[in-house]
Amino acid sequence: xxxxxxxxxxxxxxxxxxxxxxxxxxxxxxxxxxxxxxxxxxxxxxxxxxxxxxxxxxxxxxxxxxxxxxxxxxxxxxxxxxxxxxxxxxxxxxxxxxxxxxxxxxxxxxxxxxxxxxxxxxxxxxxxxxxxxxxxxxxxxxxxxxxxxxxxxxxxxxxxxxxxxxxxxxxxxxxxxxxxxxxxxxxxxxxxxxxxxxxxxxxxxxxxxxxxxxxxxxxxxxxxxxxxxxxxxxxxxxxxxxxxxxxxxxxxxxxxxxxxxxxxxxxxxxxxxxxxxxxxxxxxxxxxxxxxxxxxxxxxxxxxxxxxxxxxxxxxxxxxxxxxxxxxxxxxxxxxxxxxxxxxxxxxxxxxxxxxxxxxxxxxxxxxxxxxxxxxxxxxxxxxxxxxxxxxxxxxxxxxxxxxxxxxxxxxxxxxxxxxxxxxxxxxxxxxxxxxxxxxxxxxxxxxxxxxxxxxxxxxxxxxxxxxxxxxxxxxxxxxxxxxxxxxxxxxxxxxxxxx
Amino acid sequence: xxxxxxxxxxxxxxxxxxxxxxxxxxxxxxxxxxxxxxxxxxxxxxxxxxxxxxxxxxxxxxxxxxxxxxxxxxxxxxxxxxxxxxxxxxxxxxxxxxxxxxxxxxxxxxxxxxxxxxxxxxxxxxxxxxxxxxxxxxxxxxxxxxxxxxxxxxxxxxxxxxxxxxxxxxxxxxxxxxxxxxxxxxxxxxxxxxxxxxxxxxxxxxxxxxxxxxxxxxxxxxxxxxxxxxxxxxxxxxxxxxxxxxxxxxxxxxx
Numbered sequence: 001x002x003x004x005x006x007x008x009x010x011x012x013x014x015x016x017x018x019x020x021x022x023x024x025x026x027x028x029x030x031x032x033x034x035x036x037x038x039x040x041x042x043x044x045x046x047x048x049x050x051x052x053x054x055x056x057x058x059x060x061x062x063x064x065x066x067x068x069x070x071x072x073x074x075x076x077x078x079x080x081x082x083x084x085x086x087x088x089x090x091x092x093x094x095x096x097x098x099x100x101x102x103x104x105x106x107x108x109x110x111x112x113x114x115x116x117x118x119x120x121x122x123x124x125x126x127x128x129x130x131x132x133x134x135x136x137x138x139x140x141x142x143x144x145x146x147x148x149x150x151x152x153x154x155x156x157x158x159x160x161x162x163x164x165x166x167x168x169x170x171x172x173x174x175x176x177x178x179x180x181x182x183x184x185x186x187x188x189x190x191x192x193x194x195x196x197x198x199x200x201x202x203x204x205x206x207x208x209x210x211x212x213x214x215x216x217x218x219x220x221x222x223x224x225x226x227x228x229x230x231x232x233x234x235x236x237x238x239x240x241x242x243x244x245x246x247x248x249x250x251x252x253x254x255x256x257x258x259x260x261x262x263x264x265x266x267x268x269x270x271x272x273x274x275x276x277x278x279x280x281x282x283x284x285x286x287x288x289x290x291x292x293x294x295x296x297x298x299x300x301x302x303x304x305x306x307x308x309x310x311x312x313x314x315x316x317x318x319x320x321x322x323x324x325x326x327x328x329x330x331x332x333x334x335x336x337x338x339x340x341x342x343x344x345x346x347x348x349x350x351x352x353x354x355x356x357x358x359x360x361x362x363x364x365x366x367x368x369x370x371x372x373x374x375x376x377x378x379x380x381x382x383x384x385x386x387x388x389x390x391x392x393x394x395x396x397x398x399x400x401x402x403x404x405x406x407x408x409x410x411x412x413x414x415x416x417x418x419x420x421x422x423x424x425x426x427x428x429x430x431x432x433x434x435x436x437x438x439x440x441x442x443x444x445x446x447x448x449x450x451x452x453x454x455x456x457x458x459x460x461x462x463x464x465x466x467x468x469x470x471x472x473x474x475x476x477x478x479x480x481x482x483x484x485x486x487x488x489x490x491x492x493x494x495x496x497x498x499x500x
Numbered sequence: 501x502x503x504x505x506x507x508x509x510x511x512x513x514x515x516x517x518x519x520x521x522x523x524x525x526x527x528x529x530x531x532x533x534x535x536x537x538x539x540x541x542x543x544x545x546x547x548x549x550x551x552x553x554x555x556x557x558x559x560x561x562x563x564x565x566x567x568x569x570x571x572x573x574x575x576x577x578x579x580x581x582x583x584x585x586x587x588x589x590x591x592x593x594x595x596x597x598x599x600x601x602x603x604x605x606x607x608x609x610x611x612x613x614x615x616x617x618x619x620x621x622x623x624x625x626x627x628x629x630x631x632x633x634x635x636x637x638x639x640x641x642x643x644x645x646x647x648x649x650x651x652x653x654x655x656x657x658x659x660x661x662x663x664x665x666x667x668x669x670x671x672x673x674x675x676x677x678x679x680x681x682x683x684x685x686x687x688x689x690x691x692x693x694x695x696x697x698x699x700x701x702x703x704x705x706x707x708x709x710x711x712x713x714x715x716x717x718x719x720x721x722x723x724x725x726x727x728x729x730x731x732x733x734x735x736x737x738x739x740x741x742x743x744x745x746x747x748x749x750x751x752x753x754x755x
Contacts, residue, residue, distance in 0.1 A: 257533065264695070310692035327535075338695055350695040354577045355537030356517030358692060 150181025541623025
């Protein structure tokens, strides 16, 4: 069995063969109009204190620091001179107590896969990496709960849970690198939100270290607990600006026995919407994901990643996934669904995965668009929530606006959640192209009462745009909360809330 | 000139991506509730047959699968990819557990005679038992030429020109028809079954037979004594320098 499985291993290794010279990436502080706040600078005494807490887990080597300083999209680069790698909550607590006393700014960092620069320093903030805090503390198979440190990689957690018939309640393209603490801090959505809900529902408890080093124990594995204000909700999605999450407790749904994926092609976005509606009607409770992508996205993954379109070229593609406990039952429902959408001419072509390899290949077409975009050129990323009726109109209008300056404009996303990922690719960093896109995309979104950041968060890049989606009063309350939790503003400064 | 009548074997096996687990009683692997699909090499064999039909080299494709009723799912997929007819040879329970390549070869040989087949295409091996014997045995039983581990297939007049993958590289041979070909990995990239064809396949016929109908005795010729996990890989250890490395290599007798 081993022999032929090895022989069949022609799957490509998902490695980003990236240019290792980060000097190509412009400094954030040079590229954006941002002023350094009046924080203390790290001195030799501070380094001694860090070393007394962490031993040799203090990184000061310039080339090692490049990966901490640079974001995944290679758009932003900070100037931190020290990265810290704690292993325990106690170490995190002592680090923050010291930084608070000295007024040193800190950037908590997980897998560094964020797309809005939330996890990278802007100036010389100290990077607090959670990567070594990757222990699983407990799994309760019957209750379906997991307790672990916040540096655990999402994919590793899912693989571990798979052996016990469980799964993580979220999934996203960055799963091989992103950490659960970061997922929590960004309230990551991902591919299966429509089935398993948001982290605001599936996170049961957290352990968080506050800006002065105090450890706030909000840990619980209870499904129901209405005793006072639900404080953990504040930290979910706070992007590391209210506290550093060190451990989490999360619901782990049963792993489905039967998973099926259908990949269909539609002539218009209206047909995509109808197909989605029919998927909900016919597949109902077994539907676990519905994603769409346009022809431009398909061209990119075919060009850069040697992936193959399983069906004929179409203007739009929809991927629908079902997860259930009985394959026979699910296949019957899928049959009825297909018969209907074909009879009504909602689709022109389609295929259903007959084995796991084909299933993974179909998902790869959608999950790896982000990767293909980085290979095409400089990507300007927008992640918006919009009413479904107008969702693709934004893509078409943006494409037209940028036609002379951009290499391509693509639209894809979680149609099941009303979430569009709009990406414009340019040959190089271009101020003119950026001006064509912003604030056009934000204004368009605001006009249709959408969200200018559906799931990526605000981070560094979008902090100043918060007013497109939230009122001044709301932002003022947020600022009061920030003041309460972090009076010195040392936790992830320049992020999430607008500069004054 | 009439096209070739092609017979393709489609075995239902545990899905390639599933992590296989040995049964606690060590008599085999766990198959209950585990995802099954068509043997990947058989998918390649089927794809080759469909391409021959598209080039009008083949006129009809018949697919066959031996096993329990779930094999009909595998046959439906084959029909959706492009086969014309399917034959399900029912083998259940204990008889299925003991079904071995020689018995399958006899079944396929009998069917090839009945169907007046010109070309039998099988996968080079199944990913569950890795026997890689069935194609060769069919050729032996029928007295037909065999072109195994094919990575390229061309029909020229009454011959097949086949490129075979062998240890030393590639071998080019010419075989007379009728013949047996077994498909290797690089023969082609199988297509996905598309919805219009999946729907059409529902109307294509699947007939059911038993080995007895074909006069084949499926009793096993060898018995499996035990099935075990491979030994656990031991953790490696780090060495401080080259001297320590050499000392360790000497200790295990490698240098």
